Amino acid sequence: MAPTTSKRVRNTVVRRHFIIGNEAHVLPHPSYPDPPPDGHTKGWKVFVRPLPNGPDITTWLKKVQFKLHHTYTDASRTIEAPGPFEVLETGYGEFGVEIRLYFASESGEKAVYREHYLVLAPYGSDEQKAKQEQDNLVVAEKLETVEFNEPTTDFFKTLTSEDQFNWLKVKKGRGKGKKPDFVFEGEVEPSAELAEKPFTGVSGVGAGAGGAWSKVYEDQVLRGLAQSAASLEQAVEEERRVMEGRRKRMEELGVAVGAK
Structure with a gap:
């Protein structure tokens, strides 16, 4: 591996948007052990995800540490790239999850902290609550942003490379004996910026999963x-x-x- 340089790109700021959130289900549920642990009524997943049409999050994010409530065994959970950056658990109460983000080594950046309050009960309007109860799915997400001020030259190259969008491409055949193409599909062209308007076509529930970001x-x-x-x-x-x-x-x- 070639040595990295600490030289920085002056007067430049690179921003990356991402999603922090959780999903929750009433137990029993096929994604969780049955029978559930004694007293546990909810199954939940806390996560750090890229935007639906955004660049590969592992371009800049190499490790995520989730610090759960102290009553959990191994309350500090560390997930390394390629992820997914998520923790699946069961329980009965809501609490704040401390999240520490570690960046790529060539970035020369220190880890940063975020926090997500675990939401297990339906919320919102009566109609929204009824829908969540019917689907047995509660999604609580928020959009977060990190800024890399005057990034190192190596890190800047990574952040501006077209390869960071490869995860959004699908293989398309060009006929027998021809090399397939890898192309984008969807309503919105992949971008590191927020889309101008909400878009559909992404499976799941919630603002981020539904493309509303x-x-x-x-x-x-x-x-x-x-x-x-x-x-x-x-x-x-x-x-x-x-x-x-x-x-x-x-x-x-x-x-x-x-x-x-």
Whole structure:
């Protein structure tokens, strides 16, 4: 293996989007031991995944450490490339999973931390909850991003190589005796960037698996967060007014008592 260089590509930032989340099922379920361990009512999988149309996550991610609740045997689970970067378990309670991401050695980057709160119970609107209960599948995902500021030249070459999209290609025959082609299939051309619009054609349930991770979806989330922030500020302001009214009434009562 050729030695890597620490020389960096100046004034350059490379971003990689990925998905952290979990799936959960009510036991018994064919993916988990039957009968389940005593007291365990849910089977779950926590994972780190690439975007459906994104580059190969192992281009930059070489190892993931999942730190589970301390009551689990071998609570610290480390999964190395090629993965999949996931942990399958059973249990009964929700908790925060600490996740540590280790990058390719040629990156010269230190590991970074993320956290995912394990979601086991149906959530959302009544309609969404009913669908999750009917399918016996709860999916909780979030989009994450890592930034490589002024990456090393070796790492930059890897991050910009077309080979990182090979995992999305399928083999197409060209006739007897001819070398097959490897081509992309799907509605959206593979890209390291978020798709402009949501797309379908990817199996599974959840925002990421359904192809909803897009700039349109991102804008919707940002608008929702802005609306929530505005509502929270309004509620805080209303509480300030209530508290100020109480303070004035207490002062008036104090004056009245003193006058006696």
